[in-house]
Amino acid sequence: MPLMPGAEPYHHEAGEIGVLLCHGFTGTPQSLRPWGEYLAAHGLSVSLPRQPGHGTKWQEMNRTRWEDWYAELEKAYEDLRGRCAEVFVGGLSLGGCLALRLAEVHGPAIRGLIVVNPSIANDVPLLRFAPLLKWFVPSVAGVANDVKKPGVTELGYSRTPVKAAASLPGLWSLVQADLAKVRQPLLVFHSVEDHVVKPTSVAIIREKVPQATIEELTDSYHVATLDNDAHRIFAGSLDFIRTHASVPLQRD
Structure with missing residues (x-):
């Protein structure tokens, strides 16, 4: 199925430190x-895969579940780990949830985590009915493009596929149950004003992952990586990697 222009995965091979990034739902x-x-411009190897069912049509996404998205991330992680001495993982929204799951599974093999407005809890009451609703309603209103910065648009679906969404509570429950296994350094960027993910997720992380550093973003909405605070996220994550990596960056 044809991809939306701009939805292509991104890969860059450089130094011994690899960063795996995961986009959102x-x-x-x-x-x-x-x-x-x-x-990548600062000497890091980067892997940014496209999750199954994303970047084409929302109808295709209804044929996928969280296990499919996690499997794609796992595959990308193993590939990156085979080429790099150390791997950091980052993610936005549900991508942050998948990144946390990867850390729970792989432990110290993942050097550190950077998540932006992570989604690990059910903020949408309607989702409680999704297992039933999916048999009657194929999609509901979309959640993409929550950006404050004028003239910036997130590339995503205008509809939310209900069958795919119905699998989310299972992932959230699993990640929450195993959060104590996340012992890596963790940097969390949290938008004060977020119209997609409520503060519950960050509150859970703050309680269950005591080593987490929480940084508030005051000038961005949910998709902060495209918003006014983007450079703060980029520079902050680079400093975080420099601090916690045991091998030097290839170049600056």
Whole structure:
């Protein structure tokens, strides 16, 4: 199925430190590409895969579940780990949730985590009815493009596929149950005004992952990686990697 222009995955091979980035639910690699390109420009190897069912048509996404998205991330992680001495993982929204799951599974093999407005809890009451609703309603209103900065558009679906969304509570429950396994350094960027993910997710992380550093973003909405605070995220994540990597960056 043809991709939306701009939804292509992004990969850059450089130094011994690799960064795996994961985009959000109904989004595409476009939302994280500037972040990936920034890190690549500073000597990091970057992998930004496109999740199954994303970047084409929302109807295709209804044939996928969270296990499919996680499997794609796992594949990209194993590839990056085979080429790099150390791997950091970052993600936006549900991509942050998948990044946390990867850390729970792989432990210290992942050097550190950077998540932006992570989604690990059910903020949408309607989702409680999704397992039933999916048999009657194929899609509901979309959640993409929550950006404050004028003239910036997130590439994502205008509709939310209900069958795909119905799989989310299972992932959230699993990630929450295993959060104590996240012992890596963790940097969380949290938009004070977010119209997609409520503060519940960050509150849970703050409680269950005591080493997490939480930084508030005051001039961005949910898709902060494309918003006014983007450079703060980019520079902050680079400093975080420099601090916690045990091998030097290839170049500055």
